[in-house]
Amino acid sequence: MLKCRDVTEMTTDYLDGSLTLPHRMGMRWHLSICSFCRRHIKQVRATISLLRADTGSVVYTTTRTGAKP
Numbered sequence: 843m844l845k846c847r848d849v850t851e852m853t854t855d856y857l858d859g860s861l862t863l864p865h866r867m868g869m870r871w872h873l874s875i876c877s878f879c880r881r882h883i884k885q886v887r888a889t890i891s892l893l894r895a896d897t898g899s900v901v902y903t904t905t906r907t908g909a910k911p
């Protein structure tokens with residue numbers, strides 16, 4: 843059985859989809875009973891999508907500048 847600490851350590855791998863199936867199932871089971879970890883995962887996911895959005899906007903700006911001088 844996973845503990846909160848295990849879950850927080852595996853959060854990025856879980857969101858990346860790089861966890862093995864048993865770990866993933868353990869995470870899901872833990873998340874179904876633990877609101878603390880659910881909140882933690884939500885925050886990490888939001889942070890990751892913010893970072894990706896930032897990178898995307900930089901790439902977009904660069905591409906746009908290149909396309910329309």
Ligand SMILES: [Zn+2]
Pocket residue numbers: 845846847849872876877878879
């Ligand atoms: Zn937990």
